[in-house]
Amino acid sequence: MRHRSRTDAESWERFYRRAGRLALASRVGSDDYSYFTSGRSQLAEIAERFRAPPGGTAVEIGCGDGRMTLALADRYDRVFALDVAPTVLAACRDNLQAAGRAGNVTLLLGGADRLALLPAGSVDFVLSATVLQHVSVRDEVLLYLAESGRLLRPGGVAALQLRTPRLRSRVRDVLVDAVRVFGRKLPAFDPSWRGVVLTEAEARHATGRDRAEVSWLVNGHHTWLVVTARPAS
Numbered sequence: 001m002r003h004r005s006r007t008d009a010e011s012w013e014r015f016y017r018r019a020g021r022l023a024l025a026s027r028v029g030s031d032d033y034s035y036f037t038s039g040r041s042q043l044a045e046i047a048e049r050f051r052a053p054p055g056g057t058a059v060e061i062g063c064g065d066g067r068m069t070l071a072l073a074d075r076y077d078r079v080f081a082l083d084v085a086p087t088v089l090a091a092c093r094d095n096l097q098a099a100g101r102a103g104n105v106t107l108l109l110g111g112a113d114r115l116a117l118l119p120a121g122s123v124d125f126v127l128s129a130t131v132l133q134h135v136s137v138r139d140e141v142l143l144y145l146a147e148s149g150r151l152l153r154p155g156g157v158a159a160l161q162l163r164t165p166r167l168r169s170r171v172r173d174v175l176v177d178a179v180r181v182f183g184r185k186l187p188a189f190d191p192s193w194r195g196v197v198l199t200e201a202e203a204r205h206a207t208g209r210d211r212a213e214v215s216w217l218v219n220g221h222h223t224w225l226v227v228t229a230r231p232a233s
């Protein structure tokens with residue numbers, strides 16, 4: 001079996017060195033103001049929609065160079081932000097420091113197995129936006145879902161964006177890449193980033209739903225898997 005996250009790390013490293021922020025979030029402006037404002041508004045929408053209150057501890061899976069991490073650092077007392085690509089994580093550190101937001105953020109380099117260092121039931125919010133739909137190793141995605149379920153404290157929320165399991169989403173991936181390369185002159189996505197497809201049943205099962213409410217919210221080509229740990233009785 002391929003190492004869980006090395007393949008992803010290498011391809012993201014290459015792409016980030018070549019295209020910078022455009023590798024991570026090509027649909028928002030890459031100047032600092034537009035970039036971090038987009039992260040802030042996206043986090044506000046997610047928190048409101050999935051009823052994730054501020055405060056406590058947050059985990060961000062695939063933090064990139066900090067587009068949403070800065071906003072998480074404002075909203076939560078403590079943030080663990082994880083990414084597989086060293087150069088991207090170093091840029092996240094620089095961006096947090098430049099914004100004076102590094103104090104309550106712990107950066108973790110690696111994949112899903114890094115989350116084992118956090119105790120069960122210790123996290124209030126887990127976020128993964130535009131990451132898991134690109135992960136090419138099924139066991140890695142499943143471990144992220146299982147770890148999210150394990151980490152949540154009663155009442156905590158995990159908002160995990162996955163690929164919608166349908167054929168037209170696969171066709172769209174190919175078209176989007178063609179537009180990137182021929183229309184926008186951006187580097188092509190690595191084919192492995194078309195990720196793995198999980199069914200709703202597989203995803204629900206992986207989160208360990210016995211202690212949580214799990215919602216599956218299809219939103220076009222992406223689906224939000226939202227796990228809300230039941231309050232302690």
Ligand SMILES: C[S@@+](CC[C@H](N)C(=O)[O-])C[C@H]1O[C@@H](n2cnc3c(N)ncnc32)[C@H](O)[C@@H]1O
Pocket residue numbers: 004005008009012013023024025061062063064065066067068082083084085088110111112128129130131134135140
């Ligand atoms: C499209 S970017 C999104 C970054 C950020 N979530 C945002 O919305 O701005 C995807 C990020 O996920 C990271 N990534 C890819 N595979 C990963 C994995 N297995 N574990 C953790 N991070 C991963 C990449 O290095 C990259 O920084």
